[in-house]
Amino acid sequence: MNQLSDRINNLATSATLAMAAKARELRAEGKDIIGLSLGEPDFNTPDFIKEAAIEAINQNYNGYTPVDGYVELKEAIITKFKRDNNLNYTLPQIVVSTGAKQALANVAAVMLNPGDEVILPCPYWVSYSDIVKLSEGVPVEVQTSIDTDFKMTAEQLEAAITPKTKMIWYSSPCNPSGSVYSKDELRALADVLQKHPNIYVVSDEIYEHINFRGGHFSMAEFDDMYDRTVTVNGVSKAFAMTGWRIGYIGAPDWIARACNKMQGQITSGANCIAQRAVITALEAEPSKIKYMVDEFKERRQLILNLLSEIEGFKTNEPEGAFYVFPNVSAYFGKTIKGKTINNASDFSLFLLEEALVATVTGEAFGNPDCIRISYAASQDEIKEAIRRIKTVLG
Numbered sequence: 146m147n148q149l150s151d152r153i154n155n156l157a158t159s160a161t162l163a164m165a166a167k168a169r170e171l172r173a174e175g176k177d178i179i180g181l182s183l184g185e186p187d188f189n190t191p192d193f194i195k196e197a198a199i200e201a202i203n204q205n206y207n208g209y210t211p212v213d214g215y216v217e218l219k220e221a222i223i224t225k226f227k228r229d230n231n232l233n234y235t236l237p238q239i240v241v242s243t244g245a246k247q248a249l250a251n252v253a254a255v256m257l258n259p260g261d262e263v264i265l266p267c268p269y270w271v272s273y274s275d276i277v278k279l280s281e282g283v284p285v286e287v288q289t290s291i292d293t294d295f296k297m298t299a300e301q302l303e304a305a306i307t308p309k310t311k312m313i314w315y316s317s318p319c320n321p322s323g324s325v326y327s328k329d330e331l332r333a334l335a336d337v338l339q340k341h342p343n344i345y346v347v348s349d350e351i352y353e354h355i356n357f358r359g360g361h362f363s364m365a366e367f368d369d370m371y372d373r374t375v376t377v378n379g380v381s382k383a384f385a386m387t388g389w390r391i392g393y394i395g396a397p398d399w400i401a402r403a404c405n406k407m408q409g410q411i412t413s414g415a416n417c418i419a420q421r422a423v424i425t426a427l428e429a430e431p432s433k434i435k436y437m438v439d440e441f442k443e444r445r446q447l448i449l450n451l452l453s454e455i456e457g458f459k460t461n462e463p464e465g466a467f468y469v470f471p472n473v474s475a476y477f478g479k480t481i482k483g484k485t486i487n488n489a490s491d492f493s494l495f496l497l498e499e500a501l502v503a504t505v506t507g508e509a510f511g512n513p514d515c516i517r518i519s520y521a522a523s524q525d526e527i528k529e530a531i532r533r534i535k536t537v538l539g
């Protein structure tokens with residue numbers, strides 16, 4: 146008998162992790178799978194950051210840290226927010242967490258009461274919806290399309306707001322669409338929110354540095370949004386530090402204090418060595434990691450060129466992150482190699498089994514017509530993966 150709580154029984158398994166597990170299974174059977182499903186840079190953590198971690202071990206940083214992070218790290222985060230984002234935060238407004246994922250889970254837990262609605266422009270990062278549900282919030286999906294570069298318009302936001310709306314969560318650059326909201330686009334959303342003073346914003350900026358058009362803008366930069374916005378960031382993507390598990394928020398101090406309290410009962414402070422290393426990472430100029438961004442930019446062009454040669458893939462031009470999110474609905478209803486493809490999940494599974502290429506169904510991101518392909522892989526792997534896809538689709 147299933148003795149588990151409704152909470153866990155109702156929680157979806159992360160689709161990206163599930164796809165990675167399936168790809169691992171097939172690899173174990175000897176199949177040569179190319180993995181384009183994970184949101185993880187294929188670079189090593191830069192040496193200057195690794196050296197800072199080794200130094201921290203030798204200096205005996207081994208005890209519990211303050212729950213909300215070392216003061217020196219919080220100071221480095223404050224400097225980073227000022228330098229890169231023109232945002233002024235003070236120490237009590239910063240909380241360091243075990244990845245941006247925990248930062249988001251903290252915010253949901255401290256902000257949502259049962260039934261509170263959270264607007265999620267689709268496609269959204271795979272975990273938003275389940276993090277919200279875990280805190281008994283109700284995700285409200287707003288469908289966007291390739292025609293608006295997968296961005297939510299002011300009209301759509303206005304139409305989605307109800308008396309129960311508590312928050313809006315989005316990422317820019319966006320995982321999975323790569324879209325970047327411009328200052329004007331954010332202003333249009335902020336103008337709608339001026340009529341609804343009780344709605345708060347989570348602006349997830351974890352892909353901030355992986356931006357090919359330049360011009361990152363934070364919602365909290367608008368004076369009238371600063372007190373209503375939680376700015377989420379972290380080092381996983383830009384610094385190739387996914388496993389180090391450090392993320393952070395800059396927020397109104399009452400929200401930050403609540404996150405601190407929540408974290409104090411669940412995980413305590415994030416890993417001490419990783420925190421010391423991140424001080425060095427954030428103190429470095431963004432130019433130190435530009436070589437990775439440049440490489441992602443080249444790969445983006447490569448994959449866009451290759452995909453444009455395959456019939457039935459309709460793709461926007463991502464301006465950031467390291468994903469493409471093609472609409473593949475032209476294949477729905479077709480039978481290829483004896484397999485009928487009815488939706489994006491069938492399509493993604495078909496690519497895994499027949500082309501031996503792992504992607505993720507768009508359904509996991511709230512868009513049933515698309516699949517997400519990560520180009521955090523070598524150019525040779527990308528070329529071979531798309532060649533295989535093209536071949537199986539005939």
Ligand SMILES: Cc1ncc(COP(=O)(O)O)c(C=O)c1O
Pocket residue numbers: 184243244245246247270316319320349351379380381387390391392
């Ligand atoms: C948009 C977005 N937010 C947050 C995260 C979580 O990052 P972290 O590794 O810091 O927990 C990810 C990771 O995939 C992401 O894509």
